[in-house]
Amino acid sequence: MFSGLWYSLKKAVVQIFRNKGMSIASLFSITAMLLILALFFAFTVNVNYLTEQVKDEFNTIVLFLYDDATTEDAYKIATSIESMEQVDSVKYVSKETAMEEFKHSWGDNAYLLDSLAENPLPNSLRVELADIQGGSLVAQVAYGFSSVEDVRFYREEVDKVLKISSVIQKSALVVIVFLVIVSVMVVSNTVKLTVLARQEEIEIMKYIGATNWFVRGPMFVEGMLIGLISALIALGIASILYVKLEAGLQVDMMTLFATTLVDSKFVIINFAWIFVALGVSIGACGSIISMRKFLKV
Amino acid sequence: MIDFKNVTKVYGEKVVLKDANLHIDDGEFVFIVGPTGAGKSTLIKLISREIEPDEGDIVVDGKVIDDLSNREIPPFRRQIGMVFQDFRLLPNLTVSENVAFAKEVVHSSKKTIKRMVPQLLAMVDIEDLSDKFPDEISGGEQQRVAIARAIANNPKYIIADEPTGNLDGETAWAIMDLLDQINKRGTTVVMVTHASEIVEKMRKRVITIQSGRIISDVKPGGSTDV
Ligand SMILES: Nc1ncnc2c1ncn2[C@@H]1O[C@H](COP(=O)(O)OP(=O)(O)O)[C@@H](O)[C@H]1O
Ligand SMILES: [Mg+2]
Numbered sequence: 001m002f003s004g005l006w007y008s009l010k011k012a013v014v015q016i017f018r019n020k021g022m023s024i025a026s027l028f029s030i031t032a033m034l035l036i037l038a039l040f041f042a043f044t045v046n047v048n049y050l051t052e053q054v055k056d057e058f059n060t061i062v063l064f065l066y067d068d069a070t071t072e073d074a075y076k077i078a079t080s081i082e083s084m085e086q087v088d089s090v091k092y093v094s095k096e097t098a099m100e101e102f103k104h105s106w107g108d109n110a111y112l113l114d115s116l117a118e119n120p121l122p123n124s125l126r127v128e129l130a131d132i133q134g135g136s137l138v139a140q141v142a143y144g145f146s147s148v149e150d151v152r153f154y155r156e157e158v159d160k161v162l163k164i165s166s167v168i169q170k171s172a173l174v175v176i177v178f179l180v181i182v183s184v185m186v187v188s189n190t191v192k193l194t195v196l197a198r199q200e201e202i203e204i205m206k207y208i209g210a211t212n213w214f215v216r217g218p219m220f221v222e223g224m225l226i227g228l229i230s231a232l233i234a235l236g237i238a239s240i241l242y243v244k245l246e247a248g249l250q251v252d253m254m255t256l257f258a259t260t261l262v263d264s265k266f267v268i269i270n271f272a273w274i275f276v277a278l279g280v281s282i283g284a285c286g287s288i289i290s291m292r293k294f295l296k297v
Numbered sequence: 298m299i300d301f302k303n304v305t306k307v308y309g310e311k312v313v314l315k316d317a318n319l320h321i322d323d324g325e326f327v328f329i330v331g332p333t334g335a336g337k338s339t340l341i342k343l344i345s346r347e348i349e350p351d352e353g354d355i356v357v358d359g360k361v362i363d364d365l366s367n368r369e370i371p372p373f374r375r376q377i378g379m380v381f382q383d384f385r386l387l388p389n390l391t392v393s394e395n396v397a398f399a400k401e402v403v404h405s406s407k408k409t410i411k412r413m414v415p416q417l418l419a420m421v422d423i424e425d426l427s428d429k430f431p432d433e434i435s436g437g438e439q440q441r442v443a444i445a446r447a448i449a450n451n452p453k454y455i456i457a458d459e460p461t462g463n464l465d466g467e468t469a470w471a472i473m474d475l476l477d478q479i480n481k482r483g484t485t486v487v488m489v490t491h492a493s494e495i496v497e498k499m500r501k502r503v504i505t506i507q508s509g510r511i512i513s514d515v516k517p518g519g520s521t522d523v
Contacts, residue, residue, distance in 0.1 A: 007401070018389045204385045207345070208446070209375035210402045211368075 004217060011218035012225050023226060025193075030230035030282060031237075033183030034275050037176060038238040041274065042267060044172040049262045051165040054158075055132050061139060061153040063125040069147035077145050078125055084141065086134025091126045095119050122149065132158055183282060202291075219287050227283025231275035238275075239268045298323055299344060299454070299487070304353035306339055306509075313339045315509045316353070321487065323453070326480045328496050329489045331506035337489040340506065341458050344487070345377055346370055358453075375403055378447025378484075380457035384439040386431040392442050393418065393427035399449040417445040421475055437468035444475055448484070455479060457488040461495065473499065 016023045063081075065074055071092075078090040093101075098121040103110040127142075129135055135158065139151045198219075205215045246261045301319035305312065314336045321327055329337050342348045343355055346362050354361050357373075365373055379385075386395050393414050400410045418424045421441035426434055431442070440460060447455055457476065461469035473495055480486045490496060496503055505513045 015389065200385070201387055201389070204387055205398075205402070206371075207347075207374065207379050207385070208399050208402050209371045209373075209450075211371045214371075214402060 004213075005221075008217035008221040009225075012222035015218060015222055016225060026223075026226045026283070026286075027230050027233070029186045030183065030227055030279055031234045033179060033186065033282075034230060034234035034279060035238060037179050037183070037274075037278070038234065038242075038271055040172050040176050040179065041270070042238075042242060042262075044169060044176075045262050045267060045270070047165055047168045047172070051161060054161045058154040058158045058161075059129050059132055061127040061129060061135055061142070061151060063127065063142045063148050064122045064150045064152070065124060065147050066149045067122065069123065073145075073147045074123065074125060077142070077147060081125070081127055081138065081142065084134070084138060086129055086131045086138055088128040088130040090128070093124045093126055095121045095123050098122075098124065132162075180278070183278075216288075216291055219291060220284060223283035223285075223287030224280050225283070227279035227281070228276065230283075231279030234279070235268075235271055235275050238271050239264070242267055242271075298356075298358055299485075300354075300356040301340075301343075302354045302356065304343065304350045304355060306336075306343065306348065307351045313509050314343070314350075317509075317511050319504070319511065319514075321485065323485055324480075324483055326477070326486045326499070326501040327488070328499070328501055328503045329487065329506060330491070330493075330496060330503060333491075335506040336509045337506055338458055341456055341487070341489060344454075344456055345379060346373060371402075375450055376453045378444075378450075378452040378455045380440070380443050380447050380455065380460045382459040382462035384431070384436070384443045384463075386439055386442055386446075388431055391428050391430055392423065392434070395431070395442055396445045396449055399446045403450050413449070417449055418442075420448075421445045435468075436463050437465075437471065440464065440468075440472055441475070444472070444479075448479060453485060455484055455486045455488075457486065459489050459491060461490065461492055469495065 063077070065077075074092055078092060081087055082090045096119065099113075099119050102121065103113050106113060127138060129138065135153050139153055142148050142151050202215055243264050246264050250260055299319070299321040301317045304314060304317045304319075306314040317340070329340060331337055339348070343350060344357070346365060349363050354363060356362070362373065387398060390398060396414050396417050397410050400413060405413070415424060415427070418427055421444050423434075423438055423441045423445070426438060426442075431439055434442075440463075444455075444460075455476065460476070461472050464472060469492065476486055476488065477499070500517050502517055503513075503515045504511060505515075
């Protein structure tokens with residue numbers, strides 16, 4: 001068994017070099033397909049990531065309290081809101097703390113706030129949601145307390161982001177499935193051409209008394225090897241491009257979305273296993289499918 | 298031993314071989330002659346189990362070969378060395394790799410292959426061409442490679458379909474010499490040919506086919522029995 005595998009591997013390598021034209025054609029088509037796939041994968045992963053960031057950002061509901069509400073009132077509200085299953089945690093922020101934070105966000109210009117005679121900010125409760133969809137329910141409950149003056153949350157914004165990202169995810173999935181199908185077709189056609197060119201060769205092998213597996217083995221390994229090499233080429237190109245893109249977009253992304261692209265290490269690791277798995281199986285399937293009908297001599 | 302027992306082969310409406318009876322003993326040298334389209338290649342393909350008869354049985358060494366399962370066909374073919382008019386070498390393999398391939402198919406050890414291939418090439422007088430590819434050598438040389446490959450596994454039978462058909466007279470005779478030598482060492486040779494000159498000079502058994510029928514079978518002694 002092992003010597004059979006070794007034999008196939010050696011034959012496959014020799015054949016790949018001697019059939020340069022066909023090998024390069026298969027190599028090129030698999031690599032191209034994997035790269036297009038990489039583009040959509042990277043896009044989807046980043047949209048997901050951005051959505052998560054946005055969700056986190058909008059995960060907070062702020063309940064503003066009337067000035068005459070006591071800390072005890074605030075505590076009561078906090079306990080009952082915190083017991084809701086949609087809620088992760090509730091934090092009391094006094095008007096003084098709020099002012100501190102406000103000043104902090106003004107940075108060097110904070111001194112301008114010193115002239116305020118009185119702190120205009122209200123005491124508040126910051127509610128971290130466990131489930132972003134539960135926002136409106138929590139708001140509704142909060143309005144029921146007489147000490148709650150106002151509730152601020154980002155229902156519409158969140159809904160919009162979720163809707164857009166779900167549309168993007170779904171269409172990317174459709175495109176990826178479509179691409180995989182197309183690439184299997186393209187590759188199996190390329191391999192079919194290779195096998196067609198070898199039809200005579202296969203016949204001769206059968207005349208000499210070769211078993212089907214003796215003929216198939218090296219071609220099978222050859223398909224997998226071409227798939228593997230394509231995967232590695234695609235991985236190299238995609239990784240370099242992604243790292244470049246990540247560096248190039250860093251500043252723009254930061255100002256626009258207050259975040260960066262998904263970490264290149266994560267993306268590249270995923271590229272690696274997706275490409276290798278897909279490339280090898282496309283190569284193997286391609287050669288098996290296209291060889292079947294020629295082995296009946 | 299090869300026996301045809303009332304063998305008929307039909308392609309669609311066309312009867313290509315009709316009720317053929319034939320007995321070839323071990324060690325014989327047999328020519329199969331007849332006009333183009335007579336059914337000579339069909340007869341050969343029946344022996345190598347490339348096609349199956351519609352009626353009758355073909356028996357090789359006591360075994361009805363129509364009954365061979367798919368698993369049994371490769372081992373069966375290994376005891377038949379095939380030689381064709383168009384040589385049928387593997388174009389991507391060198392001369393020595395082409396010969397080695399036949400030995401790889403029967404899982405010979407690397408050592409055996411390394412030792413045997415030069416010997417085989419020497420037997421057909423082309424040891425100096427071992428690293429050439431088929432398209433770099435002449436027709437006669439290609440046919441020598443094909444013969445070396447055919448005898449690589451020391452087969453019981455050599456079946457040759459017009460092996461000299463693409464070769465000039467002198468080259469053809471060199472190939473005939475080789476086949477004769479192989480036969481003298483005990484291998485049964487069945488050879489289809491058009492070349493009447495070769496058939497006359499070789500003085501071997503001659504089976505004539507016309508329109509799918511065996512019309513004569515002349516043994517070297519001169520007796521005719523059909
Ligand atoms: N696969 C096939 N399908 C249909 N007809 C065939 C096939 N192979 C051979 N024939 C026909 O059978 C007849 C005999 O062919 P063949 O045995 O090749 O003749 P030859 O004596 O020239 O070698 C020819 O008329 C040929 O057209
Ligand atoms: Mg013929």
